[in-house]
Amino acid sequence: xxxxxxxxxxxxxxxxxxxxxxxxxxxxxxxxxxxxxxxxxxxxxxxxxxxxxxxxxxxxxxxxxxxxxxxxxxxxxxxxxxxxxxxxxxxxxxxxxxxxxxxxxxxxxxxxxxxxxxxxxxxxxxxxxxxxxxxxxxxxxxxxxxxxxxxxxxxxxxxxxxxxxxxxxxxxxxxxxxxxxxxxxxxxxxxxxxxxxxxxxxxxxxxxxxxxxxxxxxxxxxxxxxxxxxxxxxxxxxxxxxxxxxxxxxxxxxxxxxxxxxxxxxxxxxxxxxxxxxxxxxxxxxxxxxxxxxxxxxxxxxxxxxxxxxxxxxxxxxxxxxxxxxxxxxxxxxxxxxxxxxxxxxxxxxxxxxxxxxxxxxxx
Amino acid sequence: xxxxxxxxxxxxxxxxxxxxxxxxxxxxxxxxxxxxxxxxxxxxxxxxxxxxxxxxxxxxxxxxxxxxxxxxxxxxxxxxxxxxxxxxxxxxxxxxxxxxxxxxxxxxxxxxxxxxxxxxxxxxxxxxxxxxxxxxxxxxxxxxxxxxxxxxxxxxxxxxxxxxxxxxxxxxxxxxxxxxxxxxxxxxxxxxxxxxxxxxxxxxxxxxxxxxxxxxxxxxxxxxxxxxxxxxxxxxxxxxxxxxxxxxxxxxxxxxxxxxxxxxxxxxxxxxxxxxxxxxxxxxxxxxxxxxxxxxxxxxxxxxxxxxxxxxxxxxxxxxxxxxxxxxxxxxxx
Numbered sequence: 107x108x109x110x111x112x113x114x115x116x117x118x119x120x121x122x123x124x125x126x127x128x129x130x131x132x133x134x135x136x137x138x139x140x141x142x143x144x145x146x147x148x149x150x151x152x153x154x155x156x157x158x159x160x161x162x163x164x165x166x167x168x169x170x171x172x173x174x175x176x177x178x179x180x181x182x183x184x185x186x187x188x189x190x191x192x193x194x195x196x197x198x199x200x201x202x203x204x205x206x207x208x209x210x211x212x213x214x215x216x217x218x219x220x221x222x223x224x225x226x227x228x229x230x231x232x233x234x235x236x237x238x239x240x241x242x243x244x245x246x247x248x249x250x251x252x253x254x255x256x257x258x259x260x261x262x263x264x265x266x267x268x269x270x271x272x273x274x275x276x277x278x279x280x281x282x283x284x285x286x287x288x289x290x291x292x293x294x295x296x297x298x299x300x301x302x303x304x305x306x307x308x309x310x311x312x313x314x315x316x317x318x319x320x321x322x323x324x325x326x327x328x329x330x331x332x333x334x335x336x337x338x339x340x341x342x343x344x345x346x347x348x349x350x351x352x353x354x355x356x357x358x359x360x361x362x363x364x365x366x367x368x369x370x371x372x373x374x375x376x377x378x379x380x381x382x383x384x385x386x387x388x389x390x391x392x393x394x395x396x397x398x399x400x401x402x403x404x405x406x407x408x409x410x411x412x413x414x415x416x417x418x419x420x421x422x423x424x425x426x427x428x429x430x431x432x433x434x435x436x437x438x439x440x441x442x443x444x445x446x447x448x449x450x451x452x453x454x455x456x457x458x459x460x461x462x463x464x465x466x467x468x469x470x
Numbered sequence: 471x472x473x474x475x476x477x478x479x480x481x482x483x484x485x486x487x488x489x490x491x492x493x494x495x496x497x498x499x500x501x502x503x504x505x506x507x508x509x510x511x512x513x514x515x516x517x518x519x520x521x522x523x524x525x526x527x528x529x530x531x532x533x534x535x536x537x538x539x540x541x542x543x544x545x546x547x548x549x550x551x552x553x554x555x556x557x558x559x560x561x562x563x564x565x566x567x568x569x570x571x572x573x574x575x576x577x578x579x580x581x582x583x584x585x586x587x588x589x590x591x592x593x594x595x596x597x598x599x600x601x602x603x604x605x606x607x608x609x610x611x612x613x614x615x616x617x618x619x620x621x622x623x624x625x626x627x628x629x630x631x632x633x634x635x636x637x638x639x640x641x642x643x644x645x646x647x648x649x650x651x652x653x654x655x656x657x658x659x660x661x662x663x664x665x666x667x668x669x670x671x672x673x674x675x676x677x678x679x680x681x682x683x684x685x686x687x688x689x690x691x692x693x694x695x696x697x698x699x700x701x702x703x704x705x706x707x708x709x710x711x712x713x714x715x716x717x718x719x720x721x722x723x724x725x726x727x728x729x730x731x732x733x734x735x736x737x738x739x740x741x742x743x744x745x746x747x748x749x750x751x752x753x754x755x756x757x758x759x760x761x762x763x764x765x766x767x768x769x770x771x772x773x774x775x776x777x778x779x780x781x782x783x784x785x786x787x788x789x790x791x792x793x794x795x796x797x798x799x800x801x802x803x804x
Contacts, residue, residue: 175759198548200763267645274732274748276546276760299547302760303734310649310746311732313756320616325647 139421144172145179145192148278148333149214149400153192155436156429163428167421176278176302180205183403186411189422191403194278195302196380209376209406209456210383212399213430215443217334217362218283219396221342223322224249226264230356232257234348235290235387235395241329242270242287243294244308249327257348264327271321271330274311276302282398283331286386290395334362334397335441349395350387357394362443365393370448376456377406397443402426408462419462427457427468523778526771533765538772544735546757546766553769555776557738561651561747562780564740565730566719568655569662573719574712576659577666582696584667585674586682597671604664612725615657620648620729623656628744646744654730654747658722662715669714673707674700706796713788720781723751732756750777 143153150173157169174182176193183191184205196210220233237253240246246253250263273280281302288295298304310328312321315336322328322342329345334357337344346354355361368390374380380401387395404426405411408419430453434444445453458468530538534553541554580600584593628646635642646652677700685695701708731746738748748756750773761767 177760177762198763269647274727274734274752275756276762299545299550301547302762303546303757305543305545305547305735306733306737307735308737309733310647311734311748311756312649313727313732317616317728321649324617324621325649328647 139167139418140170141167141190141418141422141425142170142172142188143179143190143192143402144174144182144188145403146176146194146278146400147173148194148216149192149442151440152214152437152442153429155440156425156433159433159436160425160428163432164421164424167425169425175276177276180403183208186413189411189414189418190426192401193403194398194400195281196383196399196401197403198381199379202379202381205403206410207377207379207406208403209460210380211376211402211404211426211430211453211456212445212449213402213426214400214434214437215362215366215385215397215445216279216282216400217357217394217397217443218279218286218331219334219337219342219357220329220345220347221319221322221332221337222329222345223326223343224264225326227261227343229258229261230343231261231345232348232354233345235286238347239287239291239294241268242272242306242309243291243297244270266327269325269328270309271318271325271328272306272309272311273303273314273318273331275313278302278398278400279315279331279333280304282386282396285384285398286396289384289387331396334359334443338441347395349391349393350389351391351393353391355392355394357396359438359441359443361392361394362397363446364390365395365397366399366443367446367448368393370446370452373449373452376452377459399449402429404460406460407464408460408467414462416462420467423457423460423467427454430454430457520778523771523775527768527775529765529768530772534769538769539776542736542739544738544753546762548762551763551765553765553772554735555750555773557733557735558748558750558753558773559776559780560739561730562720562749562751562777565651565654565658565726565747565749566716568652568743569658569719570712570716572656572659573663573666573715577663577711577715578670578708580663580667581670581674582700584671586692586696586700597668600664600667600671604668606664608661608722608725611657611661612728615653615725616649616728619657620653623653624648628652632744640741641743643742644744649729649731649746650744651730651740651747652743654726654749657725657729658719661722661725662719665718666711666715669711670704670708673704673711676707677703706792709788709792709795713784716784717781720749720784721751721777722749723755727752727755750774750780 150171153171157171160167160169176195179191179193180197180201182188192213194216197205197208220238222231224231233254234257237246237257240253247268248265249268250265255263281300284298284300284304287298288300297307310321312318315332318330318332319336319340319342322330332342337357344357346356349355365388366385369385369388373383383399385397385399404422408414408422430445430450434450437444458466460467530553534541538553538555540556541552542556543552543554544557545552584596588596624646628648631642632646681699681703682695685699690698726749730748730752732748732752733746734748737746740747754770754773757766758770761770
């Protein structure tokens with residue numbers, strides 16, 4: 107009896123061992139490199155497409171990306187548990203210092219759209235920044251308010267209360283939107299400010315782009331903000347917004363690119379702090395005023411992360427270089443705004459400055 | 471009795487027990503260790519949770535002091551940090567109270583119906599269905615409420631109430647759109663009804679037949695029988711069932727996040743049934759992932775501690791009430 111039992115245990119353990127063996131063989135294979143990243147949820151569909159497409163470019167590098175949110179991405183990057191981080195908002199001075207002055211690499215662009223639900227109105231609404239701020243401050247409360255009517259003289263606006271919808275979860279989208287409102291409305295800047303989650307004085311909070319979209323679509327006479335990609339795919343109605351030059355611009359990939367190109371000359375180098383970088387309320391006649399970069403975070407000296415080796419560092423930087431150049435072709439079909447050449451140039455320069463143990467990684 | 475029934479003789483039995491004793495000695499010890507281990511595990515987990523929550527919320531209590539409990543501001547913007555939990559404590563209590571007011575009578579009603587009013591076979595089928603409902607994940611109820619149910623509530627309950635009483639009674643004052651404490655309370659009620667029902671049914675089932683028959687024998691109608699025989703003797707059990715439901719309602723997260731409207735700060739204190747609000751668990755779910763700095767994170771962990779304390783307090787109150795009720799009932803019997 108006893109013998110039989112011990113044989114059985116031996117058999118089971120051998121079986122278990124045999125299952126483990128291939129794993130060891132795999133990791134012993136020197137050719138394969140696994141690059142781990144974590145961060146913002148907004149660029150996840152794009153990064154995931156890159157992950158798949160990059161297999162064709164470099165079959166030896168496999169990319170993992172966990173979309174856990176910008177905050178989590180910064181945290182894991184700072185704790186050096188991932189090889190690169192991703193965040194929708196640039197690092198604040200304290201975050202920048204804590205993370206050991208990493209470089210910011212803008213990898214794609216997001217736009218925020220004011221979507222609304224007005225069953226009777228078919229022509230696109232026109233809005234200005236200060237009016238949007240007052241709607242979300244709860245000061246403009248009805249749709250036929252003279253300030254909205256003034257902007258839309260040809261539209262018959264209903265005498266209904268405005269329901270404003272905002273993101274209840276901490277979000278880069280909220281950061282961009284409140285950044286814009288703080289620039290165009292002094293009162294917003296004083297009372298609410300800029301942040302990934304702010305103290306909304308009124309309105310409906312809903313989690314995620316989907317939540318806000320569902321709230322708007324389900325509540326007549328509501329208005330809220332969602333990502334451009336989300337508005338384009340769900341077919342919601344959205345407003346044209348007045349830019350610095352006084353033109354009413356509808357959100358689109360082209361009008362966002364115009365804004366980024368207009369703001370590009372003011373951008374810092376990748377290794378400098380980016381916390382003051384913002385491309386909302388950009389100048390230029392065709393610029394859509396509410397958009398922002400989403401960033402990848404890398405160490406300037408890649409050996410700062412002890413789990414990094416030279417081979418991995420090379421693969422990582424090559425991947426990022428591919429993503430900000432050739433990888434941009436996958437942006438538009440997914441509803442993302444591709445980087446204009448001026449930003450790609452800045453990124454190239456940043457990537458060239460990266461080193462491993464003091465030696466530059468990109469030599470060409 | 472079993473000794474008489476069995477055919478083996480006494481000496482054979484002694485022999486058998488004796489033989490078994492040697493083997494079962496290990497079994498007994500093993501079982502004892504297992505049970506003690508399991509109960510120590512529970513205690514250890516509670517202690518660890520309490521420790522982690524307390525440790526994590528030290529920074530916020532150092533910063534805000536008692537203001538963290540009584541404050542109504544919730545501002546995570548860098549340079550303007552200020553955190554107060556009061557609105558979410560109120561939101562949690564109000565939404566759970568609405569849920570309890572709706573769920574308890576309905577659940578007890580269903581339980582009585584299943585055990586007393588319908589044929590046993592039908593009752594079995596019905597209890598199976600109820601238990602099936604109890605197994606539905608709460609996110610399903612939440613999404614259904616967000617995409618379907620809230621429109622029914624808005625169109626058939628909230629709007630008529632608002633239009634007829636809104637101008638006179640303040641709790642119906644705000645223009646409803648279906649995402650508010652009222653809807654959250656109703657959907658929470660729907661979520662906890664199966665649990666309260668399932669436990670209540672077992673409690674009522676356990677009442678001796680003799681009691682019910684005695685009531686009938688005295689000429690009681692069915693309602694009088696329920697009133698005099700079932701409800702008094704199952705009071706403790708029904709209360710236990712209700713508190714079980716309350717515990718789930720207070721801690722429920724995703725369902726509430728989807729439909730309560732997630733207001734923040736002062737705006738989250740409900741002034742009417744149709745106000746947007748926020749519960750302790752929903753704001754944690756909303757903001758934890760993207761907490762902007764360490765103080766914000768500590769404030770969210772602090773909310774967890776508050777929720778933990780509220781839950782413990784409610785459970786202690788439940789034990790207290792149950793012991794009091796069962797005591798008064800036993801006095802009555804004597």
